[in-house]
Amino acid sequence: MDYEAIIGMEVHAQLKTASKMFCGCDANYAAAPPNTHVCPVCLGLPGALPVMNRVAIEYVLMAGLALNCAIPEEAKFDRKNYPYPDLVKGYQISQYDMPLSRDGWIEIRLEDGTAKRIRIRRAHLEEDTGKSTHMGAYSLVDYNRSGMPLMEVVTEPDIRSGAEAWAYLTKLRAILRYLGIASGNMEEGAMRCEVNISLRPAGSAAFGTKVEVKNLNSFRSVRQSIDYEIKRQAAILDAGGQVEQVTMGWDENAGRTVVQRSKEEANDYRYFPEPDLPVVRARRAWVDELRARLPELPDARQERLIAAGLRPYDAQVLTEEREVAEYVDAALSAGQAAGADARSISNWIMGELFRLLKESGQDIATIQVAPGELAALVGLVNRGAINAAAGKQVLEEMFATGRPAAAIVEARGLAQISDSSELERIVEEAIAANPKAVQDYREGKKAAVGFLTGQVMRASRGKANPQVVSELLRAKLG
Amino acid sequence: MSNTLTLAEVEHIAELAKLGLTPQEAQMFQEQLSAILDYAAMLQQVDTEGVLPTAQGLDSGEAERPGMREDRVAPSLAQAQALANAPAQQDGQFKVHPILDE
Numbered sequence: 001m002d003y004e005a006i007i008g009m010e011v012h013a014q015l016k017t018a019s020k021m022f023c024g025c026d027a028n029y030a031a032a033p034p035n036t037h038v039c040p041v042c043l044g045l046p047g048a049l050p051v052m053n054r055v056a057i058e059y060v061l062m063a064g065l066a067l068n069c070a071i072p073e074e075a076k077f078d079r080k081n082y083p084y085p086d087l088v089k090g091y092q093i094s095q096y097d098m099p100l101s102r103d104g105w106i107e108i109r110l111e112d113g114t115a116k117r118i119r120i121r122r123a124h125l126e127e128d129t130g131k132s133t134h135m136g137a138y139s140l141v142d143y144n145r146s147g148m149p150l151m152e153v154v155t156e157p158d159i160r161s162g163a164e165a166w167a168y169l170t171k172l173r174a175i176l177r178y179l180g181i182a183s184g185n186m187e188e189g190a191m192r193c194e195v196n197i198s199l200r201p202a203g204s205a206a207f208g209t210k211v212e213v214k215n216l217n218s219f220r221s222v223r224q225s226i227d228y229e230i231k232r233q234a235a236i237l238d239a240g241g242q243v244e245q246v247t248m249g250w251d252e253n254a255g256r257t258v259v260q261r262s263k264e265e266a267n268d269y270r271y272f273p274e275p276d277l278p279v280v281r282a283r284r285a286w287v288d289e290l291r292a293r294l295p296e297l298p299d300a301r302q303e304r305l306i307a308a309g310l311r312p313y314d315a316q317v318l319t320e321e322r323e324v325a326e327y328v329d330a331a332l333s334a335g336q337a338a339g340a341d342a343r344s345i346s347n348w349i350m351g352e353l354f355r356l357l358k359e360s361g362q363d364i365a366t367i368q369v370a371p372g373e374l375a376a377l378v379g380l381v382n383r384g385a386i387n388a389a390a391g392k393q394v395l396e397e398m399f400a401t402g403r404p405a406a407a408i409v410e411a412r413g414l415a416q417i418s419d420s421s422e423l424e425r426i427v428e429e430a431i432a433a434n435p436k437a438v439q440d441y442r443e444g445k446k447a448a449v450g451f452l453t454g455q456v457m458r459a460s461r462g463k464a465n466p467q468v469v470s471e472l473l474r475a476k477l478g
Numbered sequence: 479m480s481n482t483l484t485l486a487e488v489e490h491i492a493e494l495a496k497l498g499l500t501p502q503e504a505q506m507f508q509e510q511l512s513a514i515l516d517y518a519a520m521l522q523q524v525d526t527e528g529v530l531p532t533a534q535g536l537d538s539g540e541a542e543r544p545g546m547r548e549d550r551v552a553p554s555l556a557q558a559q560a561l562a563n564a565p566a567q568q569d570g571q572f573k574v575h576p577i578l579d580e
């Protein structure tokens with residue numbers, strides 16, 4: 001039977017504040033010895049009182065605005081109660097029914113170019129827990145992470161596949177990074193993801209039984225676990241069985257989901273208002289001030305690039321990272337003077353430059369190829385001063401040495417031969433040297449011209465203009 | 479109006495709070511918790527028509543961004559101080575009973 005997957009996501013992102021959420025402990029604890037960034041508040045000692053970090057609140061409000069959310073005038077914090085050793089107070093300060101923002105959306109673009117909106121149910125603020133390490137007969141707990149500001153972004157169940165989940169995460173992370181409020185680094189645990197998935201017969205309006213998958217620590221594991229769960233649940237339903245309501249984890253090595261908790265043990269959090277914190281009032285003037293602080297976001301940038309002539313999908317990819325988008329912008333503005341059109345620049349960045357970045361493991365923000373020089377190179381190719389194959393060699397050298405494109409072309413003698421008298425000589429030599437191909441061509445095998453063009457390119461050591469060569473060949477062969 | 483909790487509900491609450499109750503205690507709490515619920519039920523009978531819901535008793539009123547602090551780092555405790563009351567410790571960390579659910 002054909003099924004439709006109904007998927008919702010919860011993403012937790014640590015906010016990049018200087019201090020923790022409710023105390024002044026240094027939020028930069030990554031390299032610190034355990035339990036050295038702690039105080040009575042984040043250790044949950046009796047009598048300690050939390051005080052809200054204004055910047056953390058502002059970051060969530062800014063995220064809410066960027067996610068097209070409504071910002072309610074009043075928000076409050078609640079206590080979410082559950083016992084766990086890494087949770088110092090026996091409860092987590094979170095937000096239950098009055099979050100800082102709600103009812104927004106993100107637009108994602110799929111590989112086929114179609115756009116789709118994923119609705120955002122809410123973005124709220126809570127505190128992170130400590131970190132426990134399991135040693136078998138006992139566990140060890142470090143509370144440096146305890147009380148870190150953590151934003152939770154929850155979607156409506158609008159996602160339908162692993163690929164859409166990937167696109168959603170990519171877009172969400174891009175927005176958070178553009179805002180400069182979170183690193184979004186999943187491998188470092190600064191962004192964590194939970195997914196809930198159910199299947200229903202295609203076309204049906206009913207909802208199936210939801211399975212939660214937790215502890216996903218990479219984009220890849222999110223996509224793979226969703227694809228796996230869809231297959232697993234479909235097989236159960238096809239066999240006439242029933243999907244159990246469980247919480248699963250993702251076993252990266254085995255490439256499958258494993259049951260962590262069944263429904264009977266489901267938590268009962270007994271939320272109630274946090275009595276130690278006042279209501280947060282997001283007054284109009286404050287929200288307006290935050291809105292004015294928003295940078296140009298990926299969607300706006302994307303629209304601008306599409307208007308400049310880029311393919312929609314390329315525009316999306318090139319705006320995923322703020323650094324890449326800034327590089328593209330700089331290259332495009334230099335492109336006009338260099339005779340390089342936007343689409344060609346985009347093709348060179350998406351193709352050759354991305355390949356070089358990937359192979360070298362370098363970051364676009366620190367490479368030696370200045371955006372203006374990339375535009376100059378594309379201009380040289382577009383004007384026919386060098387051919388595309390030579391352009392790739394030049395870019396490689398630019399990437400390795402940081403020398404300007406024109407200087408490399410000059411030094412390596414790569415300037416394309418468009419001078420027809422010289423080309424004519426090479427073409428005539430090729431015709432004389434390959435009577436078989438010439439005969440094939442004259443007998444109607446027009447493809448033979450490709451072979452002859454190749455011969456000419458080789459004789460010119462790649463410097464001939466392939467278009468001019470094939471025109472000359474056709475003229476001479478008659 | 480009476481909101482009598484069942485013994486099973488009392489035991490569930492005790493389980494959530496990680497409290498072990500003797501049968502006598504369970505019965506005692508059943509009576510006491512039920513009395514608290516009766517009291518809340520009494521409050522619910524008050525006519526609140528036209529009164530805005532109050533999310534929080536603590537409200538600094540009209541002050542600009544009330545009850546917030548600036549994002550400034552303040553000194554933390556030293557590791558030895560943080561661990562001073564730990565029943566057990568190892569490698570600068572709190573040592574606790576094994577956590578089984580992962």
Ligand SMILES: [Zn+2]
Pocket residue numbers: 020023024025037038039040041042043147
């Ligand atoms: Zn602290």
